[in-house]
Amino acid sequence: QVQLVESGGGLVQAGGSLRLSCAASGRTFRSYAMGWFRQAPGKEREFVTAISWTGGSTYYADSVKGRFTISRDNAKNTVSLQMNSLKPEDTAVYYCAADLNILIFITALSTALSEKDVDYWGQGTQVTVSS
Numbered sequence: 665q666v667q668l669v670e671s672g673g674g675l676v677q678a679g680g681s682l683r684l685s686c687a688a689s690g691r692t693f694r695s696y697a698m699g700w701f702r703q704a705p706g707k708e709r710e711f712v713t714a715i716s717w718t719g720g721s722t723y724y725a726d727s728v729k730g731r732f733t734i735s736r737d738n739a740k741n742t743v744s745l746q747m748n749s750l751k752p753e754d755t756a757v758y759y760c761a762a763d764l765n766i767l768i769f770i771t772a773l774s775t776a777l778s779e780k781d782v783d784y785w786g787q788g789t790q791v792t793v794s795s
Contacts, residue, residue, distance in 0.1 A: 733746040
C-alpha cells in the first residue's frame with residue numbers, strides 16, 4: 665500500500681515557477697515508477713511527466729517539455745516537479761501517481777488513462793497561473 669500526499673501548489677504569475685512535492689508512505693516506494701498528471705476544469709486528466717523507479721528514465725508531455733523537470737529521492741520517499749516558465753494553460757489540479765509498471769506512464773504519453781489504470785493517486789494540489 666502506498667499513500668501519496670502532494671504539496672507546493674499555489675498562485676503564480678505567468679512566467680513564474682513553482683515546485684510541487686509528493687511524499688509517499690510505504691517501504692516499497694523505490695519499486696514504483698512515479699508520475700504527475702493534471703486536470704483542468706471541464707477537461708480530462710492528462711499526463712504531464714513520469715520517472716522510472718531508478719530515476720534513470722524520464723518522460724514528458726510535449727506541452728511541458730523544456731519547462732518542467734521531474735526528480736525523485738528514494739531515500740526520502742519523495743518525487744518533485746519543478747515547473748518553470750509557467751503559462752495560464754498550466755492551471756489545473758496536479759496529481760501525483762505511482763505504478764509498479766513504467767509502461768503505464770509511457771502509454772499515457774499518447775492515450776488517456778482512467779483512474780483505475782494507475783495503482784495509486786494522491787489527492788491533488790491546485791496550481792493557478794495568472795496572466
